[in-house]
Amino acid sequence: MRRKNYWLLFAILLLSLTALSQGQDLSQTPSGHEEEDDASLFPQPSTQERTSQSPIRVTVHLSDEDFKQLEELNHTYVTDTGATVELNNIPDADAYLQLTSALAVGEGPDVMFINSSWVRPMASRGYLLPVEFYTSNRADSDTINPLLQEVEWNGYQWGTPADMDPYVLAWNMKALNSLGVTDIPGGISSWKELLSKAKNRGHQQLLEISSGDGYDAAALLGALGTDPLSPSQASLEWIDKARAFMQIDQAEQGADGAQLPLTISAVSEAAESQTANTELRMPEQLYAIYPSLLRSRSYAVSAGSMHAKEAAEWIAYMSSAVVQQQWYQATGKLPALKSLYDDTVFNPAGLPFHLNSLLQTAGTDKDTGRLQAKWDVFVKASGDYITGKSAAADYVEAVRGEAGGS
CATH class of the missing domain: 3.40.190.10 (Periplasmic binding protein-like II)
Known part of the structure; x- marks a missing residue:
């Protein structure tokens, strides 16, 4: 009789373990495929904590005159926020090659201020983070649409338009x-x-x-x-x-x-x-069809950046309406925000110069193939x-x- 009770208890224990095992299988995410897909598309930057010896590294491709103006704006940002930002300029004609060579071996900067025409090639090679990855406060509704077209690829935005010099x-x-x-x-x-x-x-x-x-x-x-x-x-x-x-x-x-x-x-x-x-x-209708003729520049964050959050904050400051207006006044490069072309807010150069088609168009993909x-x-x-x-x-x-x- 006692032996039968042992067998009964053993059977109950076995059934309990089997049920518990099945319940655990049903609660798991199958193989973690979604996380793997996201990681392959959006390279994960290191979560290493910033220190005073680890500044936000910003590399730009500007003329000497424009770089001096950027240094002044950056000085204001550093003074106001207490952030540490290291600026480096590559004015050389082979700046694209220098940047991509550094990015290829994981030695790229956190932020780049580059020709918008470079953004797609860099993104397609896995060198950039999409804007959606490091900020949730995109102001693309206020960005001139053809400029956005220059920095979009594979359904994502990979750069933040900053200016144009058509x-x-x-x-x-x-x-x-x-x-x-x-x-x-x-x-x-x-x-x-x-x-x-x-x-x-x-x-x-x-x-x-x-x-x-x-x-x-x-x-x-x-x-x-x-x-x-x-x-x-x-x-x-x-x-x-x-x-x-x-x-x-x-x-x-x-x-x-x-x-x-x-x-x-x-x-x-x-x-x-x-x-x-x-x-x-300005031949606006032509530029609306071929945005590359606008000769724009954009901010982008490298895929290997350890400080994507801090980089996003620096970009948000530099691409703000106030700073874009200051940048125009100092360099003559036109802003990328539609709101700044409202005559009640901003009158480019004080000249009889207005935008119409560029502010209304949604942009096309015609330029890419032609x-x-x-x-x-x-x-x-x-x-x-x-x-x-x-x-x-x-x-x-x-x-x-x-x-x-x-």
Whole structure:
């Protein structure tokens, strides 16, 4: 009888252990797959606690003048917050190579202030953290949409747009009026009228377009109302006829002491040389289609950063509306926030310069597959065409070829 009780107790104990084991299996997360997926997409920075010997390391790609302005803004941030920030500038032409080489071996900085066109390549190679990872207070609704397009990839945002320095058309209204033209040209017909009056008045030069970096040619073609990669016949005919009135070599500038009616340059340069007679125009519709032409820069956090939280706080300060306005006033680079173009808040350069299309557009992916992919081809083809080294047909054949072709 006692032996039967032992067997009964043993059976009850065995059933209890089996039930307990099954209950534990049902409560577990299967293999932790979700965590593994997140970790592979969003590299986890170290949680090592910061010390006074471990500052936020910020590497930037700026001119010496812009870097000095950033140092002043950073000094204010450090003074106000007590944070420790180490700034390093790489102004060299091979800055992208230097940065990616450091990032590849885990020696990159916490934060980078770089050309927005670098963000996607860096993100695709696993060098950056997505903005969603280190901040929950994204102000992308106030960021100019085409600028956001430059830093988005694979469904995430990988950088915070900070500024832009697009090429603009700077019109000297006094010189323009001397030709008998009272209004800035809009459609191609008014551009033809401008050229006709320049010929009739015996003007030697009508416009300066001398950088040869592709951005000047794109701005001119955009102002003529055409797509640089699919130029209209009318726009090409205008350039062919106007070439004799172009000042292409900067060494020729001011030879006769006269102000040219039109100068095409970066907005930061135009702001420096502005006068009371200057009016700026930007080919916004073209730039809305091809955001890379805006020549923007962005902040990004490296995937290996041990101080993502502190980096996010520094970026939030530097990309704030107040600091973006100060940055513009010091450098001439336009802000990235739409709200700053509200005339009641901010008037860029104090110039008659306003944004319309760029503030309204949602952006497209057109640039990714077209202009950016064949930028080197476009720079050479447009430079040769503007200077008269090649014909319109050669230019069209080059830019309408396969993306990335030569």
